[in-house]
Amino acid sequence: MAGNRGVVYEGPGKVSVKDIDFPDLVLKDGPGVPASNVGRKCEHGVILKVITTNICGSDQHMVRGRTTAPEGLVLGHEITGEVIEVGRDVEFIKKGDIVSVPFNIACGRCDMCRQQKTHICTNVNPERPGAAYGYVDMGGWVGGQSEYVMVPYADFQLLVFPDKEKAMEKILDLTMLSDIFPTGFHGAYSAGVKVGSTVYVAGAGPVGLAAAHSAQLLGASTVIVGDLKEERLEQARSFGCETVNLSKHDRLGEQIEQILGVPEVDCAVDAVGFEASGHGANAGEQPATVLNAIMDITQAGGQLGIPGLYVTEDPGAADTDAQTGSLKIRLGLGWAKAHTFVTGQTPVMQYNRHLMKSIFSGKAQIAKAVNATVINLDEAPQGYSQFDSGVARKFVIDPHGSIR
Known part of the structure; x- marks a missing residue:
């Protein structure tokens, strides 16, 4: 054997x-x-x-x-x-x-x-x-x-x-x-990306980059990627994305307004998950940051694709609530703006x-x-x-x- x-x-x-x-x-x-x-x-x-x-x-x-x-x-x-x-x-x-x-x-x-x-x-x-x-x-x-x-x-x-x-x-x-490709695509698709959409993708790791590329395939007019690492943002720019360095800026809406002329996007993707960091210099880990940020900068009636992982048990979390997956999410904001949230693992076979x-056709260049x-x-x-x-x-x- x-x-x-x-x-x-x-x-x-x-x-x-x-x-x-x-x-x-x-x-x-x-x-x-x-x-x-x-x-x-x-x-x-x-x-x-x-x-x-x-x-x-x-x-x-x-x-x-x-x-x-x-x-x-x-x-x-x-x-x-x-x-x-x-x-x-x-x-x-x-x-x-x-x-x-x-x-x-x-x-x-x-x-x-x-x-x-x-x-x-x-x-x-x-x-x-x-x-x-x-x-x-x-x-x-x-x-x-x-x-x-x-x-x-x-x-x-x-x-x-x-x-x-x-x-x-x-x-x-x-x-x-x-x-990674279906997960990124699921994030963009479940966020409702279509021809002409403006999209914010939180996280320039592999899933975030896959979501950004998928948003382009779905016809987005502008894809903005936010991350704390300049090297990752450079990778996002390499295939046509706009970027925001969140280690330097803690007011995401202002940065989006500089790019789009308005402080909101049509839809957003959370490709970060539960180990999220706060925005700005030396902010430290703040697991609800991304979810609250994308509610803030997504227009009323918009959709939020959330392929980023959230867990029921996180022994390394900074507080006892987060250790059981309980985060300080501004759900009232999402409710007031009538946002649609799509969470969970990606159904890859879809x-x-x-x-x-x-x-095979050459349309997708995911690697x-x-x-x-x-x-x-x-x-x-x-x-x-x-x-x-x-x-x-x-x-x-x-x-x-x-x-x-």
Whole structure:
């Protein structure tokens, strides 16, 4: 049997590359696996040889110690790979297929899946609706920052690339289909971006950059990106966005007025989440900052797309309320302005096939927008460290040297 290695969370601030079990078509006991999920048979699944697997900001929250993730968890929910083994009950996926794996694990059979709400499947996680690979409180499914990984419900979930040769030519773009591109697109789409819209995107990390690029694809006339890091803002400007450096300015509306002539935008996206910082010099962490800011600068009747992660437990929060996900949000402001809020995980399968077509046609240049940077598996800990420092890169792990 082949060996396997993966990126393992070993406690706050520490990840390492370790030997891990070669995947089988069963969910075995391990870190974070609920007792009722142990031994779950997955003959409807496949084994993938991982081609690319990306480091996500959501992974970084765990590595910083800002969740209740258990030590020993194999990380990674952004997975693209080649099918090397198919389960007995798999009918349409074949060995040799190159596929994108939606980070949402979904059965395809429950009421939520039938409504295309695959982000809140009710059958794959006994603890709450929704599941993901290598993530805290998400069913205990083993992550894919590894050489090989098991993917359940393959016929329903997997997006097969129609041309293997062209797929490898575009692999740096296609690897973004598992999460970041659909998540950014979901943020822009659920914010109601359309032709001519003016849009504010909070955060110039990879999801924020993906949301900004998606807003452009949807026809926005002006996309303004706010962040505290000048390097990230420079990346946003590289593909035509306006920017606001929030470490220098604490009055966002005034900065927007300088760009648009009015202090409001049509719609806004929160691509930051619960580790938000206040605006202005030395403001420190203020987890409700972004939500309050986007309500303030979005016009009455506007929509707010909120793909940024918010959690129910944050042991590293500065106050006891925030430790349980209770934030000081000016909900009355949003109510008075009749804002629409769209929150939660992204239902990747609603978007990934169409975004794939945009990539193959050349319309979408997502790898360029997020500055995709390839590293090998052994470089993953260094990638986490650099990502944590705020570099303007999206790290793509290439565990088998398939694209380097």
